Amino acid sequence: MAKTPKRLKAAYEGINRDTFYALDEAVKAIKSRATAKFDETIELSMNLGIDPRHADQMVRGVVELPNGTGKTVRVAVFAKGEKAAEAQAAGADVVGAEDLMEIVQGGTIDFDRCIATPDMMGLVGRLGKVLGPRGLMPNPKLGTVTMNVAEAVRAAKGGQVQFRAEKAGIVHAGVGKASFSEDALVENIKAFVDAINRAKPTGAKGTYVKKVSLSSTMGPGVKLDLASLA
Template sequence: MASIGKRLKAGYEGIDRNKFYSIEDAVKIIKGAAKSKFDETVEIALNLGVDPRHADQMVRGVIELPHGTGKTVRVAVFAKADKAEEARKAGADIVGAEDLAEQIQGGMMDFERCIATPDMMGVVGRLGKVLGPRNLMPNPKLGTVTPNVTEAIRAAKAGQVQFRVEKAGIVHAGVGKASFDEAKLVANIKAFVDAINKAKPTGAKGTYLKKISLSSTMGPGVKLDIASISA
């Protein structure tokens, strides 16, 4: 932990914690501070003026980032017969029906996205307590309950990001890798913020986007000038 503390301390050198940086400057700082031996994820955190305890203030959705996330996503698909074969051909990592449900109930969670055909939701519904807390429960509004498993798998592996506001009104997401060039990171961040704006709930009052910050996995956080994102 001491080494992480030293790295963060070094990363904050030259950063004004009270300043709101333009998106271009923030990306440059984050990339420069990402000095780990692995390719760090660039993460965004948004503080929203909502109270998700109220149904009309929930913020949830999905966005396919223009340049992907740089992350390899393992996809599990609940499907039978022809749809199961379609899923395998489309590149699904795990495919099954009742057998897959039993594996998940037994603790197998070796995937980051879960897709289901509509006829399988009777089986998947029984896994709500397992998949729900991990934000893995298939949902038709997010395109993960669909007969078009090929497109759903393609989108998941191409860099689709699901988002959901947490209790404190915060949304977190990975928007790329530190190895991405600055222009691609800027484009991904703008696309993500645009998706959050479009997902603004009817019950939101006052300032919706209150604060946005950017960081890398092991690096310092930088506050963003919200106006520079929409510029």
């Protein structure tokens, strides 16, 4: 049996794994125990009463966190002409068309979000086997296939989070950094939970949000009292 690292063991001191913590208490506990040598990400995990294998029970969408994610996001945009210039002016890290397609096909994917104008989707579609498994395929439902590339770039860099339920019905996301204030983290978490509630699929039956937990990259996790998330 693997031993629990001393640092993590110490971090769990004072935490009851069987207790459901109010959101503000949980944030305080997790933030104070994020003691790694880097700015740890605060992560939220939600166990939903859905079966994503059924199309009418899929949970997917985007949400803009009010205080951002604290993460530097590199954005690639497939566009030409005026739209390419707009993307560059908005701060896109990589902009191109056929040339960008060739770079991606060659195995270089130096970006975290991919945006495309509708006329570029015929080109981008050829990269489905490369971008799809990485969750980078542009999608109109997520606002990443759009003519308003400048707004999409700014949203991606400004704290927009994409979410998608995994096979077990679990949705997870980084909702900030340990360096954020407690109030900022609480606001971000409530915004994310609200987005998940609004994304409740028509096919979901019974209890929708079953369990929610909060943790940091290298620290312990705690269970949240669902009533405190309202």
